[in-house]
Amino acid sequence: MLKGKTALVTGSTSGIGLAIAKSLAQQGANIVLNGFGDSAAPKAEVEALGVRAEYHGADMSKPEQIEDMMKFAASRFGRVDILVNNAGIQHVAKVEDFPTERWDAIIAINLTSAFHTTRLAIPAMREANWGRVINIASAHGLVASAQKSAYVAAKHGVVGLTKAVALETATTGVTVNAICPGWVLTALVQKQIDDRAAREGITVAQAQNDLLGEKQPSLQFTTVEQLGGLAVFLCSPAADQVRGQAWAMDGGWTAQ
Ligand code: NAD
Numbered sequence: 001m002l003k004g005k006t007a008l009v010t011g012s013t014s015g016i017g018l019a020i021a022k023s024l025a026q027q028g029a030n031i032v033l034n035g036f037g038d039s040a041a042p043k044a045e046v047e048a049l050g051v052r053a054e055y056h057g058a059d060m061s062k063p064e065q066i067e068d069m070m071k072f073a074a075s076r077f078g079r080v081d082i083l084v085n086n087a088g089i090q091h092v093a094k095v096e097d098f099p100t101e102r103w104d105a106i107i108a109i110n111l112t113s114a115f116h117t118t119r120l121a122i123p124a125m126r127e128a129n130w131g132r133v134i135n136i137a138s139a140h141g142l143v144a145s146a147q148k149s150a151y152v153a154a155k156h157g158v159v160g161l162t163k164a165v166a167l168e169t170a171t172t173g174v175t176v177n178a179i180c181p182g183w184v185l186t187a188l189v190q191k192q193i194d195d196r197a198a199r200e201g202i203t204v205a206q207a208q209n210d211l212l213g214e215k216q217p218s219l220q221f222t223t224v225e226q227l228g229g230l231a232v233f234l235c236s237p238a239a240d241q242v243r244g245q246a247w248a249m250d251g252g253w254t255a256q
Contacts, residue, residue: 002235003028006077008069008121010060010113011035011087013042015186016136016224020084023228024235025049029082032073034058052077060087060113061105070120079124082235085114085158086136090188092195095149103150110154111161118165122174131174132235135162136227139182139215139253141246155180159246166244175243177234182250183212185221218251 007024011017013035021031022045030052033042039055046053054076058069073080088110091102114135125131140148141155159178166176183189189211197207212219230249233239248254 001027001232002082005029005081005235006032006073006079007082007084008032008073008080008117009034009084009086010117012084013037013039015188016181016184016227017084017086018042018045019224019228020086020134020136020231021046022049023225023232024082024084025051025053027232027235029235030054030077032056032069032077032080034060034069035087061108063112063116066113066116067120070117074124079128080121081125081128081130082132082134083117083121084134084136084231085117087113088136088188090148090151090192092147092192094147098149106150107154107157110151111157114158114161118161118176122165122169125174126169126172129173131169131172133162133165133174133176134231134234135159135176135178137162137178137180137246139180139248139250141178141180142248142254145215162246163244170243173240175234175239177239177242177244178246179227179230179234180246180248180250180254181222181227182216182248182253183221184224184227186224215253216251217253217256220251222249222251 007029009021012021012033033055056069056072058065137158138155140152141159144152162178193207197204
């Protein structure tokens with residue numbers, strides 16, 4: 001379905017981003033990977049699916065590095081047809097204790113980076129009259145939790161950005177949508193589970209059950225493969241008129 005297209009996925013060296021990159025590669029898309037840590041293994045995993053993969057290590061908190069990454073993608077593949085804004089970080093603290101440096105980093109990486117990649121990707125998408133922007137927001141783009149002021153503000157911001165750009169592109173073949181996962185068992189969430197177990201003096205398994213029980217009625221994690229499947233759907237012709245949506249995949253979290 002996506003043969004000949006190029007997908008750039010930010011924060012795709014692990015977790016949700018890597019799974020979405022692989023799901024798009026399975027449909028034939030060439031991939032630009034980004035993120036910290038080891039890039040050789042993720043690149044090899046994508047290439048094993050029979051597509052071309054490139055890696056750019058831009059720090060999503062640095063606009064000039066984002067510009068360099070977008071130029072790099074265009075130079076290697078001509079243009080970016082599918083942009084997945086996925087890079088994200090978390091920090092948990094009450095607002096009065098929230099380190100201002102963590103606030104700035106979360107807003108920069110989880111929200112402002114999507115503004116930069118989007119503004120740089122849209123012109124070529126408009127010219128081709130086809131494009132997909134998929135923003136990985138969160139259930140926290142729709143509802144809040146205590147101690148996550150920066151993350152909730154950034155993710156609500158991502159949902160707003162999604163709607164605004166979807167309206168600006170509404171008469172074109174470019175669609176812009178957000179995906180709002182509930183709990184997904186990745187490094188980002190494992191850290192919160194481990195911190196909770198240590199703080200409350202309970203086992204990791206108990207902390208995991210408590211975490212799910214608090215928010216996610218299905219009591220099951222959303223999987224990275226399920227999120228990859230939704231991203232593929234949003235790239236399909238069936239999704240041509242899905243525009244400006246914040247699509248939850250959260251085991252019922254935001255139905256409550
Ligand atoms: P993860 O920690 O496994 O992956 C995060 C990715 O972002 C990694 O590749 C990391 O290297 C990259 N990254 C971090 N800071 C970066 C920076 N400054 N520049 C470039 N790359 C950077 O986490 P994940 O759970 O896969 O999270 C992916 C996205 O999904 C995030 O936006 C997160 O907010 C969102 N999300 C996750 C969950 C969940 O339960 N795991 C739920 C809802 C939304």
